[in-house]
Amino acid sequence: MRILLTNDDGVHAPGLMALHRAFKDRHQVTVVAPDTEQSAVGHAITLTDPIRVRRLEGEDGLDGWAVSGTPADCVKLALHELLPQPPELVLSGINLGANLGVNLLYSGTVSAASEAALQGITGLAFSLGTLHRPDFSFAARFAVHLVERLPELGLPPGTPLNVNIPALAPERIKGVRLVRQSHASLRERFIRRSDPRGHVYYWQAGETMDSEDDLSLDYPAHLAGYVTVTPLRLDLTDEELLRSPTLAALDLP
Amino acid sequence: MRILLTNDDGVHAPGLMALHRAFKDRHQVTVVAPDTEQSAVGHAITLTDPIRVRRLEGEDGLDGWAVSGTPADCVKLALHELLPQPPELVLSGINLGANLGVNLLYSGTVSAASEAALQGITGLAFSLGTLHRPDFSFAARFAVHLVERLPELGLPPGTPLNVNIPALAPERIKGVRLVRQSHASLRERFIRRSDPRGHVYYWQAGETMDSEDDLSLDYPAHLAGYVTVTPLRLDLTDEELLRSPTLAALDLP
Numbered sequence: 225m226r227i228l229l230t231n232d233d234g235v236h237a238p239g240l241m242a243l244h245r246a247f248k249d250r251h252q253v254t255v256v257a258p259d260t261e262q263s264a265v266g267h268a269i270t271l272t273d274p275i276r277v278r279r280l281e282g283e284d285g286l287d288g289w290a291v292s293g294t295p296a297d298c299v300k301l302a303l304h305e306l307l308p309q310p311p312e313l314v315l316s317g318i319n320l321g322a323n324l325g326v327n328l329l330y331s332g333t334v335s336a337a338s339e340a341a342l343q344g345i346t347g348l349a350f351s352l353g354t355l356h357r358p359d360f361s362f363a364a365r366f367a368v369h370l371v372e373r374l375p376e377l378g379l380p381p382g383t384p385l386n387v388n389i390p391a392l393a394p395e396r397i398k399g400v401r402l403v404r405q406s407h408a409s410l411r412e413r414f415i416r417r418s419d420p421r422g423h424v425y426y427w428q429a430g431e432t433m434d435s436e437d438d439l440s441l442d443y444p445a446h447l448a449g450y451v452t453v454t455p456l457r458l459d460l461t462d463e464e465l466l467r468s469p470t471l472a473a474l475d476l477p
Numbered sequence: 478m479r480i481l482l483t484n485d486d487g488v489h490a491p492g493l494m495a496l497h498r499a500f501k502d503r504h505q506v507t508v509v510a511p512d513t514e515q516s517a518v519g520h521a522i523t524l525t526d527p528i529r530v531r532r533l534e535g536e537d538g539l540d541g542w543a544v545s546g547t548p549a550d551c552v553k554l555a556l557h558e559l560l561p562q563p564p565e566l567v568l569s570g571i572n573l574g575a576n577l578g579v580n581l582l583y584s585g586t587v588s589a590a591s592e593a594a595l596q597g598i599t600g601l602a603f604s605l606g607t608l609h610r611p612d613f614s615f616a617a618r619f620a621v622h623l624v625e626r627l628p629e630l631g632l633p634p635g636t637p638l639n640v641n642i643p644a645l646a647p648e649r650i651k652g653v654r655l656v657r658q659s660h661a662s663l664r665e666r667f668i669r670r671s672d673p674r675g676h677v678y679y680w681q682a683g684e685t686m687d688s689e690d691d692l693s694l695d696y697p698a699h700l701a702g703y704v705t706v707t708p709l710r711l712d713l714t715d716e717e718l719l720r721s722p723t724l725a726a727l728d729l730p
Contacts, residue, residue: 266520266549267582274670274678296519296583301679305667326595328713329520329588330549342579369730378723383715402725404714414558417527425527426554453727455718460581461657462636465708470631472655474706477622 225371228311228340229255230298232262232319232332235280235290239318239352242360244286246368247315254311255280255288256302258295258332263321267335268294275301295336303343313371314340317350318363322388324443324452325406337384338458346374347384353446354391362397363389366451379455386454388446401450406441478624480506481564481593483551485515485572485585488533488543492571492605495613497539499621500568507564508533508541509555511548511585516574520588521547528554548589556596566624567593570603571616575641577696577705578659590637591711599627600637606699607644615650616642619704632708639707641699654703659694 227247231240235257247253259278276292289306291298295316303310316336323331333349340347348370352363366389379385386405390397415427439445442452465471480500484493488510500506512531529545542559544551548569556563569589576584586602593600601623605616619642632638639658643650668680692698695705718724 261525264522264524266518266522266588268519268521269517269583269681271517271681272514274680275667276676276678297681300665300681301667304665305669305679326711329591329595329711330522335519335582338582342582365730370727373727376723377727378721379718383718386713397729400727400729402719402721402727404716404719405712407712412553412557414528414554416558423529425529426558427527428522428524428550428553451729453724454713455715455721455724456713457715457718458579458582458713459658459660460639460707460709460711460713462708462710465632465636466655466657468631468655468708470629471706471708474623474626474630474653474655476650476653476704477618 225251225313226309226311227251227253228302228307228314229253230257230295230314230316230336232258232265232295232336234258234261236284238358239320239360241284242318242364243315243367246364254307255286256291256298256306258298259290259292262294262332264330265294265332266330267296267338269296270294277306295332296339299336299339311345314345314347315367316347318360319351320358321351321355322353322446323349323351323386324388324446328386328405334386338456341382341384342458344381346379346381349384349386351388352391353388358391362394384456386456388442388452390446390449392449396449397451398449401439401445401452403442403445403452403454404440405454406436406443478504478566479562479564480504481555481560481567482506482508483510483548483567483569483589485511485518485548485589487511487514489537491611492573492613494537495571495617496568496620499617507560508539509544509551509559511551512543512545515547515585517583518547518585519583520549520591522549523547530559548585549592552589552592564598567598567600568620569600571613572604573611574604574608575606575699576602576604576639577641577699581639581658587639591709594635594637595711597634599632599634602637602639604641605644606641611644615647637709639709641695641705643699643702645702649702650704651702654692654698654705656695656698656705656707657693658707659689659696
């Protein structure tokens with residue numbers, strides 16, 4: 225298959241290299257990824273700045289381009305300008321850190337898979353549930369397995385999958401669960417500091433999600449040791465409220 | 478009401494000023510908005526850079542802060558650090574340019590309303606369907622009207638509304654329609670240039686959506702002259718595929 229490989233941690237991130245190693249011998253893999261870390265950029269695209277590209281000339285054995293933009297920019301630019309033929313599949317990741325619950329909305333990794341889906345191409349986002357001393361080998365093996373099984377899965381075009389792999393030894397992973405995005409609340413905080421000139425600035429600090437017990441949700445299933453898979457839809461319409469008679473009664477002033 | 482006012486065009490944008498003028502006498506309005514234009518940042522948040530804030534000391538009659546971050550950053554920082562009490566309502570806009578169809582995913586204006594909803598506060602995103610010579614007065618009047626009607630609308634907490642107002646004379650606006658986000662495809666293109674040193678760069682060029690005829694969708698209803706209102710959900714789970722037996726059969730490698 226023709227595979228486009230991208231991520232949000234940047235073109236030289238170990239998680240991308242792990243996917244590249246896992247797929248390069250069996251598929252035609254082209255990398256189009258951000259030249260610097262783009263975490264938490266969500267589905268941002270670059271409209272007010274020019275986007276620069278740099279050909280990867282065999283660096284780290286990669287074939288493709290480093291792009292001065294977001295993951296969504298990378299997918300768009302790859303499809304519309306850089307690749308001679310559209311890819312049959314877009315892989316995003318492997319992200320350092322899980323993308324679960326409301327964090328999906330902030331995730332550059334997920335947005336690349338979503339952008340692929342908007343363009344009618346299957347997009348798979350892979351994330352590993354750790355920020356420290358990552359071992360991407362099982363996650364990459366799972367990615368290969370998932371791609372091999374794709375023809376049987378019956379995914380309609382335009383459906384991204386969000387896949388999270390727990391950072392556990394393979395024998396401790398309990399299985400695969402098809403799960404819903406959880407709404408676990410975030411514990412957010414900001415760290416307030418002053419610079420030497422007395423000007424205040426803030427760091428947005430790590431967000432920790434509250435746990436729930438429902439294994440049909442992504443975050444609890446992840447914590448319980450399952451590989452989680454969530455099919456995503458990019459239509460944000462709230463269908464239930466769309467049928468609300470009070471809302472439909474809204475008129476002009 | 479205590480209202481937080483934000484946008485993605487920046488704290489001094491005319492669309493924000495129009496909302497401020499419309500609400501400031503009847504409500505307690507605090508502005509926390511980006512210090513520069515943040516269009517198309519999607520639901521980005523700033524994790525790898527410090528976020529600076531600057532108190533607005535009556536500039537343009539505004540009370541609040543200019544923030545070196547994204548619209549979602551502004552809402553988070555306002556709620557967790559800047560405001561003495563949480564707002565009862567978050568207004569975002571009025572954006573210069575409509576936010577319809579798949580553009581919702583890229584919209585900073587919509588993401589601010591969504592972020593409010595994630596925090597359990599009603600968020601309303603307003604956009605005006607023009608990029609040129611905007612007259613925000615009717616859009617601001619509609620915003621006031623919508624806010625007055627809120628108690629009757631029965632919106633559950635955590636529901637953002639995406640509101641688009643056509644750039645027409647008020648008497649030419651046909652009514653209000655509760656609509657679904659459309660999937661109209663985008664005509665995307667990149668403009669390729671070289672800098673004086675011969676390095677290639679790209680501009681992501683304006684996207685035009687194809688039209689459809691279905692007035693139950695946001696883009697066609699907007700083009701036909703209706704104010705469009707779409708209730709949004711922030712759970713991206715594809716419920717239909719979640720019940721897919723083939724997808725549920727996925728196992729470990």
